[in-house]
Amino acid sequence: MKLKQNEVVALEDGTKLVVESLLGAGGQGEVYLVSMNGAKYALKVYINEVKPEFKKNLKSLIDRGSPAETFLWPKRYFEYEGKVGYLMDLRPQNYVSFTKYVNGDEKAQFKNKFIMVKWCISLCTSFKKLHEKGYSYQDLNDGGFFLDPNTGDLLICDNDNVTADKNNLGIQGIIKFMAPEVVRKEMNPDTHSDRFSLAVVLFMALCKGRPFEGEKLKDYEIMDEQAIFEMYGKNPVFVYHKTDRSNRPIRGYHTALIKKWLSIPIYIKEAFHRTFVDGLTDRENARTTEIEWNKFLCKYRDEVMSCPYCQSDYIYGFEEKQPNKICPYCGKPTKDVCVLHVGRHRIVLDLGKEIFRHHLDKYSDDYCTPVGRVISNKNNPSLWGLRLALPQEVVVRDVTGKEKIFAGNGVILLARNLTIQFNNTTQGEIE
């Protein structure tokens, strides 16, 4: 351990930190719980000697500040008696690690698919903002992400390897997440390899699988360096490649993946295929970008609904060969739901579903601020309404042409053939 319990250390301006306990240790450093002026923080201290350019980068990250509130960003630089590190906020207790989620730990599972997709959207939005600031993350892997299973809130940790794009301070990443050109050591990580890794993380989140681990595993009794290099660097084959079926998931082994892939909407499947097939070679143009992901993921979120009989989540199926007339899990008929058409969006108005700012403003990239939510009447739960959360009034016109004005926080009783004038330019129809 680099620091001892109750040891008093100081930031460069003399502010004192009292070490309370060791929170965790990783390959690069140790993280301590410290108190500063009565408040608690996390202090990361590096185990090995820190190079001057790494220090310089760390200071610059702190000066420029966090790209989004989802990043647990370095707050203050720390250097004391030869020990180097940084101060950051503590991770709130309601967050669990993405690794736990991926491993199937019951306590770490998202409440439902709507919440899961919301988390994925938040992830893509965060990386969009990071890339917009001219940074690349360079080490995307499951260990850096956290989630609140009930709200879908995201937290991104381990941000100290972030650098200006095309600038590498030695980090290569974890092979199973790396773009093949980085595995082959032909290139250092950058924005384009970040996008590849982001797709790997999304694949894990949505399908509980790894995009390049299928039948080819059987070629290797032991997954040694050579095997990993071949599967991830030299000759990666997407497990759901449309024409090359040589690396399909193994039946009875990749059970979760096989089951989950079936329920993924077609446009998401295409986005994965593009990244994991065309994107293997065309790194700049064939890797699904964060903006594209958000478009697809929002579409997914909009069409998620639940089975009234078995409570499983599945999609309405707007773009599938056939919409889901029955629940794929229990076989009972799909519930009769209203669909809100607004602009190019089709939102299934199931109980608990939300509409977001971007639905009402085609120039908005705010995919996470709700402006309406489907609720049920307390006294008569079979009556559903859209509770608005808007600054302005809306005008609702029924099938007879009769108009009614609703306050920005009003509740519109859901019925077919209603037209909602959200604002001067946006009108929605409920079908």
Place this chain on the structure above:
Amino acid sequence: MADREENGIVRQELNLIFIIDNSGSMSGEKLGAVNNAIRDVMSIMPEIQEDTSEAIIKIHALKFSDHASWVYNEGKTVSDFKWADLAPEGETNLSDAFDKLEKCLMKQADGGQMPDFGGVAPILILMTDGLPTSPDWEAHLNALKKRGWFKAALRYALAIFIKSDEAMNILTSFTGNPETVLQVYTAEALRKIIRVIAVTASKAKSSSTNTAVTDNNQATQQQIAQKLDEEVQDGWN
């Protein structure tokens, strides 16, 4: 609304195998220290298992005295592995230990304990306090050395409270590298060393971290050596 498919990703098997001498000469402080050390390792393994989505850790323990026998018939997950203290008894039949280990280091389809495909190179930690009483150990080791899983394994040996060139040579022929044979003289050093090896190796082997060195075992050994330097500065040499 509910996501009904609440199960996990496929993880590759990582086998951690302790090979423990519980012959009569281990009685008292030595075996006591080993028992404590295993318990200490097990107290931190859940954390290591939780932190990886790449590997599922399976733990095995092989004890050897007059004969060698497995504490469990199959590898146990971190949560299922429960340690019952070993008691000292009998001679030091290292040959039988090598035999049992050889049979374990085959794929399950062939009657062994290793996965049929896609497994992670195992971690072997041998602990003993002296010379084998089975003179033909070398022939048995040679058979063991032919196993692919043995060749790929990260191998460590701990010489407990002994300093004999002959014993050290035997352990070196097991690990194939004098640097991965460690001499231990105190219970506390034993605890720390086993902890550092088991924890660092499990962490390293359960993540496909890219290293500058092409040989992953070599990189892991470097990490372990560095950790040992930091954490176990005295009590061993």
